[in-house]
Amino acid sequence: MTYIAKPRLHHPSLVKNKAGYTRRDYEGAVSTLCAGCGHDSISAAIIQASYELDVLPHQIAKLSGIGCSSKAPTYFLGASHGFNTVHGRMPSVMTGANLANKNLVYMGVSGDGDSASIGLGQFAHIMRRGVNMTYIVMNNGVYGLTKGQFSATADKGSISKKGVANSDEPIDLVSLAILMGATFVGRSFSGDKHQLVPLIKAAMAHKGAAFLDVISPCVAFNNHPGSTKSYDYVREHNEALNRIDFIESREEITTSYDPGTLTTVRQHDGSILRLRKLGEEYDASDKVAAMKRVQEGMAAGEVVTGLLYVDPSPKDLHHHLNTVDVALNMLGDADLCPGPSALDRINAGLRLSDTSSPCWAASLAASSGPPSCPWPWASCSPNSAAPSRARSPWAARPWAASAVPRWALPSAYGWSCGRAARAPAWCSPGSP
């Protein structure tokens, strides 16, 4: 039925969230994934989480790579801009997007082939840069679109649909994310909505690199006996360490629990994570303990789920780069272009001596002490009183005829900008 467009009319009685939108406003197109695909459950969880968080639909940007999972963003958040990038390289595109506008919520969606095989390098580097985002891997251990080859997260010994046992060690993205410096790391299961939705909400509220590994069985190619990513296997081996209640900063806390069963984590934005203990003692703020517990689980064949690690006061890439509060894509000419007077000072400096790096003058210095770089135009500052630049930029091209430097001309030559017979069309810029 995927060829049928979803009706855009909403039932008038649908409940609106605090932002004024119904749950349906967070939906996307009808899914073209296989019936029963775990990815559709994750899409539904993302829709639910976004609706419950009262985030404006267009304030989310969703990015993905290539693969079944990376198709999923078509099926949620239809009012958000989306970018289906190239295979394994979504992290760099999301990093750039985040740099351009720090004020949107970034949702990266990827798969195990996309993030652990072809894109392992970019996966690691986006975590270590601390990009403020929610990065979800829909992890099924196989390549679905190319019909069932193992991916790099397939467990050693897991049997493919064709009966072949995987002989390679699996890459555990949770361990890698923690190691690389992600500040919010969880694992969940597409079949456990009650665990997954609060995890996604908490990750979206987290102001740093948040990573969720969501085991999402592939009904077409990896849901058979012998697979360690099947519905049955994950249900049997799921070891949930905790349950999260995500409480937004403005919400009143009404539910009460027995003391001793709860750990409260207050995130930097004021939101509160209540971690309900399930059986064993587990401290999600202890990075080393988290690594140990995850590795123990792997050794025992468990699928350890829950909020595995959180740093409640993360520092993100914009913090490291000390960028201005306003989004970089909102800066105007006066902020960006230093103007002609600053350029005059720069020119003056370049007539005297050069200011480019490496500083040649500093390397002349033979005595001890820190090398210094003399910038003759060091006193210049951005032209604060920038004049209005409303004129068409095409009228002000520097490649107009006057830009030809006289001294570059062969001295014996007269030069002309056009032929006598015709108007010098290529002398001036064509109109756009």
Next chain:
Amino acid sequence: MPQAIAAVNDFVVKFANVNGSGSASANELFARSILRMGVPVSPRNIFPSNIQGLPTWYEVRVTEKGYLGRRGGGVDMMVAMNPQTWAEDVKEVSPGGYLFYDSTKPMPSSMFREDINVIGVPLTAITNATYSDARQRQLFKNIIYVGALSVLLDIDDNEIKRLFGEQFKGKEKLLDSNVKALNLGRDWVKQHVDAAAVKLKVRRADNVGDRIFVEGNNAAALGAVYGGATVCAWYPITPSSSLAEAFQAHCKKLRHDKDSGKAKYAIVQAEDELASIGIVIGAAWNGSRAFTSTSGPGISLMTEFIGLASFAEVPAVIVNVQRGGPSTGMPTRTQQSDLLSCAYASNGDTKHVLLFPEDPGECFDFTADALDLADRLQTPVFVMTDLDIGMNHRLCKPFHWDEQRAIDRGKVMTAADLDAGKTFGRYLDVDGDGIPFRTYPGTHPTKGAYFTRGTTKDEYARYSEEGAVYVRNMERLQKKFVTAAKIAPQPVRYSSPKPTRYGVIYFGSTTPAMAEALDQLEAAGDHVNALRVRAFPFAQGVEDFIHEHDRIFIVEQNRDAQLRTMLMSEFVLDGRKLVPVLHYDGTPITARFISAGIARELGQLKIVSFEKAAS
């Protein structure tokens, strides 16, 4: 006594040094002091892919006429400071030229040549007698030879002292010690050498004017600041690394908020070139102006992403500081050999916009322009500079910025436009130029959102693999490319004083050598018109120029005549008319090479025309 080359303000001095010995600064001081006397110089670094220990050269062409290309031929004076390369350095001196060397240790006469003039100065002995610290000995030895040369060549030592004064302002101790070293060299030569025997002299002139002296990478970085780039992502690669570093330096001075001290830019040193271009594309998709700088191998890695940006129509600016290829090639040598790999980067049918700056001045202009063009055309734009322009100081006209110029962000639909009911189709050509409107993410709560993808889509960004939809899109992209030819920098034409059937086409760093070569040809009675191509897609003026001449010489710094290939295929031309003149050994092309190449071909053509006359 060998003959002695005599020249005033027109000679070449080459310094042979060991990499990492601090010689670069002293050699540059030498070049600047001549500039200060009003005499143009054109210095070039010839360096290895190495930090310390390997041979490195610095060639200074002193040229009152202002020929800034490499001259070619032997050198008039060799300052031979590297025993490793002694034999080849001595060999390179023109007969009658001069060899300047450190005469501390006696050397057998077999190490010299009879037909050149030898000037020995015991540099090591002088430094060892004066300094005890090893590092000081090494660094001041360089200043001492600058002092010695200043006497031999008549360079005004006051200019050198003024340069010291500017550099060590407020550090009088350093100033004094450098002046002392300079005078050590000067005094020794005055006492022991007949400077009049050296007939290469610098004479004060007024030919520098208000020109600036700057490296192309530095200039391109400044162009990125003026062009409004806020995101720069890069991966270190010779010869482009200093571009991103210069952008950082410029931004530190020009792009911090006065009150908060915060940065109005973001620079990321990425993990590789794939990530660099990915970050640029992500930022530009989200409405920031973004660029990366790289060289050939980086372009190879970026190719898939370049295809995405082109097909999904996302702006991106890539400054390619070309080096010798293929593969790792010659990392520290220059070439113009990435034209094809950039113009047609990506799988499938793609074409990209290339700009060809001639010097640092155009590196500034074109990098700023590229940011406008990328936003206007919603596509990747390459600034095709090279090592010769990027990493050498070059005299060029001062940077200029029009007070009235505004950032052109191209066709961007705002929330107000959407509310006013304007039709938004992300890939819908509403006015016939092939360029659609776009929206930035986060613009409007219910309108204007779309899904960006590398797959085929219809005018409203909906996924489609229908043949007709695909063809419509590809034809619109072709239309956009035609628009690009009209708004990209137009070619520059030089006409011979006499009518001629011959033309020459060239681009980029060949320019200064070409200016000199045309003078040489003209002096020999060979008249040639010239056209400098400044962008791809080619403007109509390029095709007209070709059709107006019987023979066109195409001068390039690559083996395969890449520009010629592009001209032939884009304009569907008969290749027999287009004669390649190719220089690709990794050194910058010289006027002598060009004029000799063209003169040889013209000589053959003249024979043909005689036959024609006989028939």
